[in-house]
Amino acid sequence: MWKREKKPVVGVFGFSGCAGDQLAILHMEDELVDFFTSADIKFFHMAQSHQEVEHVDIALVEGSINTDKQLAELKEIRKKADIVVALGTCATHGGIQYLGDNEKEFEERMLLVYGKDGKIPEFSELVGNPIPAKPIHKFIEVDFSIPGCPIAKENFIPIYTKLISGLKPSKYPYPVCIECKFQGNDCFLLHGEYCLGPVTAGGCDACCPTFGVPCVGCFGAYEGANFESMIEKLIEIGLTEEDAKRKLMMFGGEATELALKGEK
Amino acid sequence: MMSEKIISVDVLARVEGDGGIQVYTKDGKVDKVLVDIFEGPRMIEALVRGKTIHENISLVARICAICTVSHRNASISAIEKALKVKVPEKTQLLRHLWHYAEYIESHVLHVYYLALPDFFKQASAIAMLPTHTDTVVEAVVMKKYGTELMKLLHGRKIHGENALIGGFGRVPTDEELDYFAEKAVEFKEKISAFIEVWGTLPIPDYCERETQFMCCNPANGKFGFEGETILISTGEEYPVEDYKKLTNERVVEHSYAKRSKYNDKPFTVGALARLILIGDRLTGEAKEKFDKYYNDKWKVNPIYNNMAQLIEALWCFEQIPGLIDQIKALPDSEIVTNYEMDGKGTAAVEAPRGTLYHSYEIKDHKIVHADIITPTAQFLDDVEEFIKTAAEKLLAEDNPDTELQLEMIARAYDPCISCSCHMVKLVKQ
Numbered sequence: 001m002w003k004r005e006k007k008p009v010v011g012v013f014g015f016s017g018c019a020g021d022q023l024a025i026l027h028m029e030d031e032l033v034d035f036f037t038s039a040d041i042k043f044f045h046m047a048q049s050h051q052e053v054e055h056v057d058i059a060l061v062e063g064s065i066n067t068d069k070q071l072a073e074l075k076e077i078r079k080k081a082d083i084v085v086a087l088g089t090c091a092t093h094g095g096i097q098y099l100g101d102n103e104k105e106f107e108e109r110m111l112l113v114y115g116k117d118g119k120i121p122e123f124s125e126l127v128g129n130p131i132p133a134k135p136i137h138k139f140i141e142v143d144f145s146i147p148g149c150p151i152a153k154e155n156f157i158p159i160y161t162k163l164i165s166g167l168k169p170s171k172y173p174y175p176v177c178i179e180c181k182f183q184g185n186d187c188f189l190l191h192g193e194y195c196l197g198p199v200t201a202g203g204c205d206a207c208c209p210t211f212g213v214p215c216v217g218c219f220g221a222y223e224g225a226n227f228e229s230m231i232e233k234l235i236e237i238g239l240t241e242e243d244a245k246r247k248l249m250m251f252g253g254e255a256t257e258l259a260l261k262g263e264k
Numbered sequence: 265m266m267s268e269k270i271i272s273v274d275v276l277a278r279v280e281g282d283g284g285i286q287v288y289t290k291d292g293k294v295d296k297v298l299v300d301i302f303e304g305p306r307m308i309e310a311l312v313r314g315k316t317i318h319e320n321i322s323l324v325a326r327i328c329a330i331c332t333v334s335h336r337n338a339s340i341s342a343i344e345k346a347l348k349v350k351v352p353e354k355t356q357l358l359r360h361l362w363h364y365a366e367y368i369e370s371h372v373l374h375v376y377y378l379a380l381p382d383f384f385k386q387a388s389a390i391a392m393l394p395t396h397t398d399t400v401v402e403a404v405v406m407k408k409y410g411t412e413l414m415k416l417l418h419g420r421k422i423h424g425e426n427a428l429i430g431g432f433g434r435v436p437t438d439e440e441l442d443y444f445a446e447k448a449v450e451f452k453e454k455i456s457a458f459i460e461v462w463g464t465l466p467i468p469d470y471c472e473r474e475t476q477f478m479c480c481n482p483a484n485g486k487f488g489f490e491g492e493t494i495l496i497s498t499g500e501e502y503p504v505e506d507y508k509k510l511t512n513e514r515v516v517e518h519s520y521a522k523r524s525k526y527n528d529k530p531f532t533v534g535a536l537a538r539l540i541l542i543g544d545r546l547t548g549e550a551k552e553k554f555d556k557y558y559n560d561k562w563k564v565n566p567i568y569n570n571m572a573q574l575i576e577a578l579w580c581f582e583q584i585p586g587l588i589d590q591i592k593a594l595p596d597s598e599i600v601t602n603y604e605m606d607g608k609g610t611a612a613v614e615a616p617r618g619t620l621y622h623s624y625e626i627k628d629h630k631i632v633h634a635d636i637i638t639p640t641a642q643f644l645d646d647v648e649e650f651i652k653t654a655a656e657k658l659l660a661e662d663n664p665d666t667e668l669q670l671e672m673i674a675r676a677y678d679p680c681i682s683c684s685c686h687m688v689k690l691v692k693q
């Protein structure tokens with residue numbers, strides 16, 4: 001019988017987000033025990049305590065980076081991990097809180113949310129200084145990305161199984177529309193209703209259109225997306241260009257931002 | 265000799281979110297306690313500005329994964345109030361069912377997975393598998409019930425898109441609902457039995473002090489998780505629109521979550537607050553358990569929040585079969601799409617962790633101003649106070665388990681600060 005000599009050591013780490021990707025792992029009730037026993041989970045704050053870690057074979061990293069303290073921790077994780085996997089759209093694309101790099105706009109937002117007497121208060125070193133939210137690949141080398149807000153188990157399990165078996169996973173190659181066709185759904189766009197399936201990375205089995213509601217793009221930009229024709233289509237069904245771009249940016253992160261600026 | 269030390273729980277494990285606890289001591293006395301939240305600032309209220317109301321509900325649900333339903337629900341309610349949307353009864357009842365599903369998911373996750381291991385000095389629920397197999401398996405299947413019911417109603421276990429302003433995209437079939445009605449009866453028995461087990465666990469009493477409580481006052485004197493007014497343990501009652509008076513949010517330097525006080529004093533929200541304020545309105549077996557286990561200690565000891573959550577989960581299981589019968593008896597209805605363009609509205613719902621406020625100003629169906637106050641932002645000051653009380657006592661008796669005990673208090677509150685570890689240090693300076 002095939003037997004691994006040693007279970008790989010896995011760490012699950014979380015930065016800024018809603019912890020939904022970690023929770024999505026805990027919500028895989030049928031696979032939960034396998035998840036915790038097929039690898040040596042040394043680190044998973046949301047689920048367990050008493051953990052210190054010197055080295056991990058695989059680090060699953062959730063969330064975007066929005067403080068200098070998180071940035072230092074992320075670099076620490078990179079040093080300790082052989083393989084770093086970005087988990088969820090916040091980590092892979094920046095997530096809903098990705099709003100670009102403009103310093104002035106960033107300060108306006110800080111002022112709006114935390115401001116007092118027209119000033120942004122100082123935050124202590126316990127929590128670190130705020131920086132605009134970014135996906136983790138902006139700061140460290142990332143070996144593999146699993147998008148999703150949150151990740152879908154249909155997509156996560158095959159990739160994770162390969163990772164802990166020492167195999168190189170392959171990138172999921174389709175946009176949501178392909179999955180939607182496999183589900184046999186009627187198409188929103190053909191009926192003049194908005195849907196972001198054509199430009200959104202697949203992996204969720206097109207669960208929203210299958211439920212009768214449009215895809216809002218939560219898996220982030222699909223690599224082969226044709227944004228130009230998506231925008232044209234959205235304008236054709238009655239959206240303004242501004243509306244179309246704003247919708248594309250909701251989960252689109254930096255990749256979409258660059259594409260919309262024509263810089264990709 | 266003067267001595268200073270810090271008891272530091274660098275990262276709190278088994279909570280949702282990134283936070284830690286720092287206890288600073290001087291000459292054997294507790295100087296100050298900081299629950300620091302280093303979850304970075306996501307500034308959701310700023311980023312939803314200029315978004316449409318429909319985009320808004322998808323975005324704000326992402327504030328918290330465990331409470332995704334409460335956020336989406338509160339946001340939909342506030343927007344519907346602002347734009348005078350009247351939804352049919354069936355939609356209202358489906359929303360109750362959706363909300364109960366989240367209570368089951370969240371409370372089971374918290375009590376079994378996050379809080380229970382402390383009582384057995386274990387690192388996680390999974391670590392308890394060899395010794396407490398039945399309990400762990402029961403927790404997993406019961407949580408699955410909650411998450412599957414959430415999925416049925418909003419399309420995914422987390423951050424589904426099916427619950428919309430004006431109604432639901434897809435309405436579940438009678439057969440799908442029947443399954444959950446039947447299963448609820450089964451799980452009601454299970455959780456009821458577990459409450460008896462929980463009742464035998466020793467509840468630490470090192471953190472007792474008086475405080476204030478708040479929760480929504482559901483209509484018609486019933487128990488439930490939403491209301492137009494807020495009840496306070498001082499005997500006062502205010503409309504939800506007065507939420508700013510009740511929370512007085514302020515920024516502190518050791519946290520990206522804001523803080524609240526009422527009457528200059530910290531307060532508690534959540535299951536414990538609800539049962540203290542309106543627990544006598546419970547019905548059925550939940551009421552029996554409440555009568556059996558409720559006592560004056562609940563008002564001074566937050567660890568009882570765990571029991572309060574179990575009783576609420578039992579109440580939800582008891583409500584579901586009847587609620588499903590009511591839902592099935594009503595005809596399906598179209599999503600309401602005809603409503604006003606501008607308005608202002610505030611709604612409060614009880615998230616599993618406590619009162620959650622969403623308040624919006626809307627123009628041309630776009631968000632002009634958003635204000636969102638989470639339960640965790642409201643109770644963190646009280647967590648610090650309880651930890652201070654406990655630390656004083658534990659330090660005086662030189663308790664070797666001080667860090668664990670302090671963490672138990674924080675975890676009992678079930679804070680939602682999105683997450684992290686147990687690198688507890690006692691630093692002597």
Ligand code: SF4
Nearest residue numbers: 017020088089090149
């Ligand atoms: S990607 Fe989505 S689910 Fe994951 S942490 Fe970010 S907001 Fe939450």
Ligand code: SF4
Nearest residue numbers: 177180187188195197
């Ligand atoms: S409904 Fe949306 S996801 Fe499905 S095929 Fe049409 S555009 Fe693509």
Ligand code: SF4
Nearest residue numbers: 204208215216217218
């Ligand atoms: S269909 Fe679109 S919005 Fe829905 S889960 Fe998939 S990627 Fe996210």
